Amino acid sequence: xxxxxxxxxxxxxxxxxxxxxxxxxxxxxxxxxxxxxxxxxxxxxxxxxxxxxxxxxxxxxxxxxxxxxxxxxxxxxxxxxxxxxxxxxxxxxxxxxxxxxxxxxxxxxxxxxxxxxxxxxxxxxxxxxxxxxxxxxxxxxxxxxxxxxxxxxxxxxxxxxxxxxxxxxxxxxxxxxxxxxxxxxxxxxxxxxxxxxxxxxxxxxxxxxxxxxxxxxxxxxxxxxxxxxxxxxxxxxxxxxxxxxxxxxxxxxxxxxxxxxxxxxxxxxxxxxxxxxxxxxxxxxxxxxxxxxxxxxxxxxxxxxxxxxxxxxxxxxxxxxxxxx
Amino acid sequence: xxxxxxxxxxxxxxxxxxxxxxxxxxxxxxxxxxxxxxxxxxxxxxxxxxxxxxxxxxxxxxxxxxxxxxxxxxxxxxxxxxxxxxxxxxxxxxxxxxxxxxxxxxxxxxxxxxxxxxxxxxxxxxxxxxxxxxxxxxxxxxxxxxxxxxxxxxxxxxxxxxxxxxxxxxxxxxxxxxxxxxxxxxxxxxxxxxxxxxxxxxxxxxxxxxxxxxxxxxxxxxxxxxxxxxxxxxxxxxxxxxxxxxxxxxxxxxxxxxxxxxxxxxxxxxxxxxxxxxxxxxxxxxxxxxxxxxxxxxxxxxxxxxxxxxxxxxxxxxxxxxxxxxxxxxxx
Numbered sequence: 001x002x003x004x005x006x007x008x009x010x011x012x013x014x015x016x017x018x019x020x021x022x023x024x025x026x027x028x029x030x031x032x033x034x035x036x037x038x039x040x041x042x043x044x045x046x047x048x049x050x051x052x053x054x055x056x057x058x059x060x061x062x063x064x065x066x067x068x069x070x071x072x073x074x075x076x077x078x079x080x081x082x083x084x085x086x087x088x089x090x091x092x093x094x095x096x097x098x099x100x101x102x103x104x105x106x107x108x109x110x111x112x113x114x115x116x117x118x119x120x121x122x123x124x125x126x127x128x129x130x131x132x133x134x135x136x137x138x139x140x141x142x143x144x145x146x147x148x149x150x151x152x153x154x155x156x157x158x159x160x161x162x163x164x165x166x167x168x169x170x171x172x173x174x175x176x177x178x179x180x181x182x183x184x185x186x187x188x189x190x191x192x193x194x195x196x197x198x199x200x201x202x203x204x205x206x207x208x209x210x211x212x213x214x215x216x217x218x219x220x221x222x223x224x225x226x227x228x229x230x231x232x233x234x235x236x237x238x239x240x241x242x243x244x245x246x247x248x249x250x251x252x253x254x255x256x257x258x259x260x261x262x263x264x265x266x267x268x269x270x271x272x273x274x275x276x277x278x279x280x281x282x283x284x285x286x287x288x289x290x291x292x293x294x295x296x297x298x299x300x301x302x303x304x305x306x307x308x309x310x311x312x313x314x315x316x317x318x319x320x321x322x323x324x325x
Numbered sequence: 326x327x328x329x330x331x332x333x334x335x336x337x338x339x340x341x342x343x344x345x346x347x348x349x350x351x352x353x354x355x356x357x358x359x360x361x362x363x364x365x366x367x368x369x370x371x372x373x374x375x376x377x378x379x380x381x382x383x384x385x386x387x388x389x390x391x392x393x394x395x396x397x398x399x400x401x402x403x404x405x406x407x408x409x410x411x412x413x414x415x416x417x418x419x420x421x422x423x424x425x426x427x428x429x430x431x432x433x434x435x436x437x438x439x440x441x442x443x444x445x446x447x448x449x450x451x452x453x454x455x456x457x458x459x460x461x462x463x464x465x466x467x468x469x470x471x472x473x474x475x476x477x478x479x480x481x482x483x484x485x486x487x488x489x490x491x492x493x494x495x496x497x498x499x500x501x502x503x504x505x506x507x508x509x510x511x512x513x514x515x516x517x518x519x520x521x522x523x524x525x526x527x528x529x530x531x532x533x534x535x536x537x538x539x540x541x542x543x544x545x546x547x548x549x550x551x552x553x554x555x556x557x558x559x560x561x562x563x564x565x566x567x568x569x570x571x572x573x574x575x576x577x578x579x580x581x582x583x584x585x586x587x588x589x590x591x592x593x594x595x596x597x598x599x600x601x602x603x604x605x606x607x608x609x610x611x612x613x614x615x616x617x618x619x620x621x622x623x624x625x626x627x628x629x630x631x632x633x634x635x636x637x638x639x640x641x642x643x644x645x646x647x648x649x650x651x652x653x654x655x656x657x
Binding site for chain 1: 356375376474482483484485512513515516517518520521524539540541542543545546547569574579580581582584585586587589598599601602
């Protein structure tokens with residue numbers, strides 16, 4: 001059974017020239033304990049999808065126009081703020097790219113961790129403190145006891161991200177949503193944080209939804225991957241299948257345009273053109289204007305997701321004709 | 326290959342004001358410390374390192390946008406550090422910079438034409454009609470079109486704005502361009518376009534680049550040689566193939582190992598190094614990397630390693646390599 005099941009999600013944003021869909025008809029599932037990677041570039045809708053699940057969309061300008069988000073059998077879109085608060089924390093935790101936006105600069109990290117325990121567990125002072133120390137210890141912060149009195153600005157970027165993870169996990173969530181958790185970090189620190197997330201996943205038996213623009217991060221962490229482009233899901237597959245047999249021209253283009261450490265090509269392959277303006281997306285396949293494989297039919301209608309292999313879907317009407325790589 | 330640029334003993338210490346006037350300047354942020362390298366004419370030298378390693382400070386010092394504390398910057402045989410401001414301004418015609426954030430670097434109130442024309446007007450290289458023709462030629466050169474000239478920066482995507490920044494840098498026909506994280510802020514599918522553009526321009530115009538970036542993949546792709554910085558020092562420098570295939574310094578080894586590769590599972594392994602980058606206010610004694618180095622020895626905590634050349638053209642500053650023979654400096 002799915003831990004999380006998103007169906008036909010459509011999120012509209014009010015813009016200068018009326019509403020536009022930042023996320024359009026997106027459906028996917030997440031199994032308990034699974035690590036799902038969501039990759040995409042700017043405007044792909046990956047972060048908006050995450051915020052919809054958390055009930056954290058800025059409203060206005062955003063609104064969920066259609067769809068359902070079922071978490072452990074309950075449709076979160078029917079919930080009011082009070083019920084969502086019950087889910088956030090013990091049900092679903094979230095960490096963001098820039099921990100400073102989520103940590104309060106005027107409270108010590110101890111205060112913030114202990115408050116989280118207080119709100120969700122109604123625990124006493126001693127228990128709150130013990131939990132805070134225990135969590136800092138688990139996320140690899142040395143001298144946790146002393147660190148409780150530090151303010152966020154006294155910590156490095158990597159340390160702040162560890163504190164954010166401790167805060168998200170202190171209520172033992174079944175799902176952790178990590179939105180670009182390592183994008184602001186240096187590569188040696190990124191590696192430490194990714195490793196920490198995977199270790200904690202085992203320990204806490206939680207599922208992780210990792211949102212990133214970095215194909216390398218997805219390859220190293222995810223069990224399954226969703227690729228989004230301009231608000232739509234264009235491909236989903238188990239991680240091995242996606243990298244071995246990418247079945248959407250956009251996924252292929254993205255993989256080809258990354259300079260790899262192991263490769264010696266003189267020129268990088270590129271995807272021509274630019275990302276579409278979300279307010280005026282192409283009517284058919286949204287990747288059509290940039291696609292080397294486009295035919296007349298691509299602009300005429302939105303391509304449906306078609307099964308390529310078990311658990312592997314591509315929203316490309318020509319997926320069968322793409323050459324084997 | 327003749328050397329276009331040679332940097333020797335380049336150092337930048339920023340005094341850090343701590344509180345009142347009485348103790349101002351007591352703390353020193355040692356952003357760049359005794360950096361030496363050369364860049365051959367028509368070559369791309371990649372400069373990599375993590376945040377705070379001093380790579381951007383090096384780039385800005387080359388153009389004296391930041392004044393070095395000490396050191397020499399020889400450009401075409403002339404020491405730029407000794408030049409009077411007026412003479413330095415004249416040299417900047419030949420040395421330009423492209424920044425990471427094309428939006429921050431472009432005046433939002435100026436049209437693209439005025440932005441690209443500005444350096445031409447300051448240096449009075451062309452007038453009126455000729456200046457305008459030059460703008461149109463540059464736009465085409467970087468993959469934009471004439472009608473873009475009348476628009477404002479906010480009307481462009483990130484990749485297009487970076488093209489505008491590049492056109493502006495090319496306006497005076499420079500010989501040398503510092504590219505300071507030019508693709509870091511761009512989407513993956515756009516990055517490759519800009520990297521290819523920079524390579525095309527180099528081939529066509531005979532440009533020399535210092536390419537500063539934290540992305541090891543991009544640096545490997547575009548560079549001929551690569552220098553690795555850690556806490557204000559160059560720890561290793563060498564031809565890109567040798568450096569990536571057989572990194573000598575434990576920091577370079579860790580940095581390369583930490584890059585997540587787009588190959589599932591193959592690359593899932595334990596972090597090569599632990600800990601965080603120490604503060605440049607108080608860098609570790611001896612080798613600055615010793616606090617995180619998996620191969621640390623007692624000597625590393627006490628003695629700063631000399632730069633040696635274990636293999637021709639491949640320099641490293643590490644006690645793992647015989648220290649007696651100092652590197653013949655001009656070789657790099």
